[in-house]
Structures are given as structure tokens and as C-alpha cells.
Amino acid sequence: MSAPATAAKPAFRLTDSTLRDGSHAVAHQYTEQQAIDIVAGLDRAGVPVIEVSHGDGLGGSSFNYGFSGTDEMKLISRAVETAKQAKIACLLLPGIGVADDLKAVKDAGVQVARIATHCTEADIAEQHIGMAKELGMEAVGFLMMAHMTSPDELLRQALIMQESGADVVYCVDSAGALTTKTVTERIETLVGGLDVPVGLHAHENLSLSVANSLTALDHGALHIDACTGGAGAGAGNCPTEVFVAVCDRMGVATGVDTMTMVDVAEEVVRPAMNRPQMVDRAALILGYAGVYGSFMLHSERAAKRYGVSQAQILIELGKRGVVGGQEDMIIDVALELAANK
Numbered sequence: 001m002s003a004p005a006t007a008a009k010p011a012f013r014l015t016d017s018t019l020r021d022g023s024h025a026v027a028h029q030y031t032e033q034q035a036i037d038i039v040a041g042l043d044r045a046g047v048p049v050i051e052v053s054h055g056d057g058l059g060g061s062s063f064n065y066g067f068s069g070t071d072e073m074k075l076i077s078r079a080v081e082t083a084k085q086a087k088i089a090c091l092l093l094p095g096i097g098v099a100d101d102l103k104a105v106k107d108a109g110v111q112v113a114r115i116a117t118h119c120t121e122a123d124i125a126e127q128h129i130g131m132a133k134e135l136g137m138e139a140v141g142f143l144m145m146a147h148m149t150s151p152d153e154l155l156r157q158a159l160i161m162q163e164s165g166a167d168v169v170y171c172v173d174s175a176g177a178l179t180t181k182t183v184t185e186r187i188e189t190l191v192g193g194l195d196v197p198v199g200l201h202a203h204e205n206l207s208l209s210v211a212n213s214l215t216a217l218d219h220g221a222l223h224i225d226a227c228t229g230g231a232g233a234g235a236g237n238c239p240t241e242v243f244v245a246v247c248d249r250m251g252v253a254t255g256v257d258t259m260t261m262v263d264v265a266e267e268v269v270r271p272a273m274n275r276p277q278m279v280d281r282a283a284l285i286l287g288y289a290g291v292y293g294s295f296m297l298h299s300e301r302a303a304k305r306y307g308v309s310q311a312q313i314l315i316e317l318g319k320r321g322v323v324g325g326q327e328d329m330i331i332d333v334a335l336e337l338a339a340n341k
């Protein structure tokens, strides 16, 4: 009898971000009990890394990004207490989160610091990656909106993160705009040019998150992000339970028990979601126009408030090349569209 998929050495390391990226889907309103239940389920399934923070990273709870329902430090503490085998990770965008946030989460038991910047701004992560290493944490560089730059430029930025001490560097498809071809070009270039392992963080806006993640593995990625139930910004992320099921079928060892993951998605995560994750009009346009996934709920609110089309707002934001941190532009564009009606 062949060994169960979970017994073989995993071909990659899975990071489940339901309690961070998935937080966008619930407007950052997770409760402590939900954090406990989700971590308990993922930990039982064998997920090795679980990310917990405000959707926009540490310190994200604000007027600009949306206030958290529960202080993220409480969610993080519950996660650390609950996990028996999984490491707990946090995301930090320099400027939204600050050095003291990193120290606080380290003291709370977080082992992995994921430091995120726009794909052409890796230099602003140098200090935080260095600090994570000084604190004895694993440091992961996270290059967001990776569709907006060329593979060679992405490598140049990734090298800055590697030189700063990053243990892993991710290509992050924040807009769900990458295809199997453009993932291949980026992952091949990163794997060929870096000494550290490479990861992919995929979104589902073009219904390609599972295919793109498999493509990344085929081209040498060793880290994959996913969210249970496909939770996450925009159309959501690569669904953890689907990805591990597909990997099982393809003979790719994940270290995660597929049926436990399927149960956690159905019985724990989906009931916590406010609405189903799907590739609806707004989500598809995000991917098609290359707009930051976390702009989805903000643009929905602006469209309602100013009586304009959400699709038009997103298309205009895509044309202007707006990036994370420019959430105020959503209102500007909505106001302009309303004035020109």
C-alpha cells in the first residue's frame, strides 16, 4: 500500500493566510473564537504556517484601511496559544506597521515576519527585514502587485530583499492579474537569480490561482500561499483545500491532510464569511484591469455612496496604475465619475 500523501516530505511549504488576507473578505471583523477555531482546524490538518494580522498587515486597523473588529494582538495571541505544530506568521507593510509592532508580535510568539512592499520598492523593507532577523525571526520578503513590473526588475527588487536578510522572497499577484505564462516568467527568473527559496501568493480574479500555484511549483517555487475556502481580497486567494486536493491527485506531497482541510473549509471558515468568494463582475475586473485586490470592498462602498459604477471606478484605477496605499484615489475617482454623469 502506498504511504498517505501526508507522510511524504512536502514538496513545498504552505502558508495559510485565512486569518490575514482572508480578513479583507470579512472587513477585518474576525472574532477571537473564530481565530481559535480556524487555527485549531488548520493546525490539525497539518498546515505548517498560519498568518494572522489585519488584512493590510500589522497596524492596518485605521480609517484608511478599515478598523478591526478585534485587536489583531488578541487574534495573534489566541493563534499562538492554539497552534500545536504550526508556526504563526504576521504581515507587515513598512509605514503601516512599525518596528515596535514587530517586537510586540515576536514577544507574543510569532516566528515568521513577512515584510511586504510594492514590487518596485523593496528598499523600504531593508530595515524591517534586518530587524526581523535580529529578533531571531524568519524573514519573508513579499513583493506585491508583481504583474506591474518585468521579471528582471522583480529579480532586482528580490535581490535587495535577499541582501537585507530575507530567508524567502515571494512573487505576490495582488491583483490576480498574472497568467500561467507570466507566472512562469517571474518564478523562473527569481529561482534562477536568487540563492533563497521563492514563493507565490496567488489571487483568484482570473480563476487561475490554483493553476498559477501549480505552475510556480513546476518552475521551482518552494513556498505557496493559500486561504481556506478561497477567502481573501478581491476574488480571494488560492483555496487551500482545493490546492491540497489537486496536489494529492497529482502526487505532489503537501504534508496536509486533504479531508481535514475540506472539513475546515466547509464547517469552520465558510460559516465565518459574510458572503461567498466568487469571481463576480468586480472581482474579474480587478484581475483584468490589474487593480489591487483589497480595493474591492472600498470601491463597492464608494460606488454606492456616490451613485456611480463600481466597474468604471476599477477600470479607471487600473488605467491610472494606482497601487496599495492610494486608497484615497478610490474616492477621488468616484467623485470625478459622479461629477461627469
Ligand SMILES: CC[C@H](O)CC(=O)C(=O)O
Pocket: 021, 055, 056, 057, 093, 116, 144, 145, 172, 173, 174, 175, 201, 233, 293, 294, 324
Ligand atoms: C497588505 C495588503 C495586501 O492584502 C497584501 C497581499 O496579500 C497582496 O498584496 O496580495
Ligand SMILES: [Mn+2]
Pocket: 021, 174, 201, 203, 232, 233, 237, 293
Ligand atoms: Mn493577497
